[in-house]
Amino acid sequence: GLAEWYALVQKMRSEKPSLRIGIVGKYVELEDAYLSVKESLIHAGLAVDRDVEFQWISSEDLEKGRDISGLEAVDGIVVPGGFGYRGIEGKIVAARFARQHNVPYLGLCLGMQVMCIEKARDFFNSDEPNSTEFDISTEYPIIDLMPDQRDIADMGGTMRLGTYPCQLEPDSKAGRAYMSQGHGQIVLERHRHRFEFNNAYRKTLEEQGVRFTGLSPDGRLVEIAELRDHPFMVGSQFHPEFKSRPNRPHPLFLAFIKAAVQYRDQQQSTSGGVTVEQPTVDGPSTNGYAQERVAV
Template sequence: MTNYIFVTGGVVSSLGKGVTAAALGRLLKSRGVTVSIQKLDPYLNVDPGTMSPYQHGEVFVTEDGAETDLDLGHYERFIDENLSRASNVTSGQIYAEVIGRERRGDYLGGTIQVIPHVTNEIKRRIAAVAKASEAQVVIVEVGGTVGDIEGLPFLEAIRQMRKDVGRDKTLYLHVTWMPYVAASGELKTKPTQHSVRELRSIGIQPDVIVCRSDHPVEDSLREKIALFCDVDVEAVVPLVTADTVYAVPLELEQSRLAHYVLSRLGYSQAVATAAEHGDHLAEWRALVARAREDKPMLKIGVVGKYVELEDAYMSVREALLHAAWALGYGVEITWISSEDLEKGRSAHLLETVDGIVVPGGFGYRGIEGKIVAARFARQQKVPYLGLCLGMQVLCIEFARHVFDSDEPNSVEFDPTTRVPVIDLMPDQRAVEELGGTMRLGIYPCNLVAGTRAAAAYQVNTVMERHRHRFEFNNAYRAILEKAGLVFSGLSPDGRLVEIAELRDHPWMLGSQFHPEFKSRPTAPRPLFLGFIRAVEAHVRGRAQLAESGAVKHVRD
């Protein structure tokens, strides 16, 4: 039978439950245990696909086309497994399913209640992940904090799971915050105690308590928490804020968390201590060492309209880091508001960066600012990577250059434009509902030989994840191709443009898909590697030009 680890949080939100769950998954996998992870989100939205990034950060897309919570990005990057729509469950999905069954008469006229109907549906979906993945351990993270009224059905469901599958097959891990009181110069355990008391009042006794803190946690405090919260001392695990999230597995390994967890779940001593006999985390340790070492920094400008909340572009940021670290560089990101560019502000920031990334997005707000960024990259020969909307912006800007007009646009932004370079996909014209109706998930892309895209991937066909309604309008393919726009990636039937790049530019490329969703810290995506290499060449060429200019100045 599958073993279950349930991760809950207390005191405050945004503690890093998702990273903790992902890091524990990494440790278990390093010991040869197969792992899958699931997120239970208490909000009533069916999924985050229609939510503002300001509300919920990035929308992460799985292979099978689910629009999910950004924590699934952490899970995939840490355990290096492709998850599915079964790994993200919301209250909205649960209630929609239960009410749908009631309307069909599936409950035979019974009174529908939170217990057992809602909780049974939650448990069914938890079990579905175990069945689909055939994982030995399924880690289930419950969003929000203990005490949130909307999270109670999920907590009740995971409480029942111990009875359903057995005490030896379940483990409860609770993540809490230990605040530092500057006036007294000490960490406080009382919030943790109150959080655990709240959890116990629901009927869940935590087996492990992970104490998040910005300061080291002394053993005396661990002993105090163990005493008041009725857990083993070795099960009180300090987790001090790290300089990079990728160091979290190493911190937890130092605390022997995986050893304790596997021992409690009945795994053999050999499995529990596997990492102590031959370093199964060697590749991960090397990754963290690369992240921490002193290295040349590349300045990358990310131009978007949600830049006030960096989590809105989390996978883009991580994909840039993965590629840069693999090539011996660091990345310093300059977040540039496309709205500011649109209003004539922040243009000077474009002159300070070594490369420009325009990520995905929806809606007209800030679009003209993104076009400003694309124009700057084209004219100044600065490396440019456009992702989804970023590719469309590249095409719009180039069309405006070719036609010498501001008329070329997307019908998303100007439904009456006379030059609709970007148009609604034919199969999207009759769509009325917004949620889950786009072109979502994995699709093949055939690459054109001799292009920058083909050079980056080094294969003929790639599979990448999509999230869009609009596509390049083929009516303009011939004229723009003749002017220098290369369509280097196409759908297998040749109908859809997947990658566009400029012929007469060192590296200006956009993809209709989102390669960032498949980037791993130990396996960067080829387009990001190609972009970073182009940025490196741009910086080197600029330095050589400056040096030659200095030599000429001395000679003169």
């Protein structure tokens, strides 16, 4: 009732410790392009008594200049959904930074795909793994149209749009996040995308520490991926930001914010930050795989 909302407003107005979250995208000059993501993070922050502040990081700047100072300044990294090749390599830089330095990472739709592409590039020691959305002739199509979609010429006809079920692996970061808020093993989530994780690479990435902890009930489609040996690196093919509410934060956002709080506390109790070797445009990347292509 009204008492719940009154308490929520009081909590919003009260002074709280801050938390800095980096949002990596190509439309960061217009923050409202990511309004649902921003509000979902604020909802989750309220649930753990944290004031969420935002570091807006241009994925195009990341890929052009390799300036990762924005990534070094945050307690967690979010890569939201999007379409198109522009800025994609910068998002891969962000995913690599999060993986290498154990920074909490939440990938939404394209953000999950980026996370899987980055892990594949690390394994194959090559910049060739990609999505056929960005490179139709890639040798390693980690993200691709499903076989039954390829004959549909109209772009809109291949879109997976609306609510679909996701079956969770209970013993996983994602599963525990949902079940701690009273959800069952099957949840309904909203989608808006064309491309899917390519199951031809599922076993390869599983052997490299990727867990596919949310699947369509028939097991054909990857809905959630996470890294086994990382404090919190989780990606969803769906858009959880569309189901978050001020008094009911989405489980994935809440779990991410809790991980970011833990990361911040750890950083403050040690030397106060990560030390990284900044990658260069002309040289090899920090994890040794080949120089990435950059959209002009």
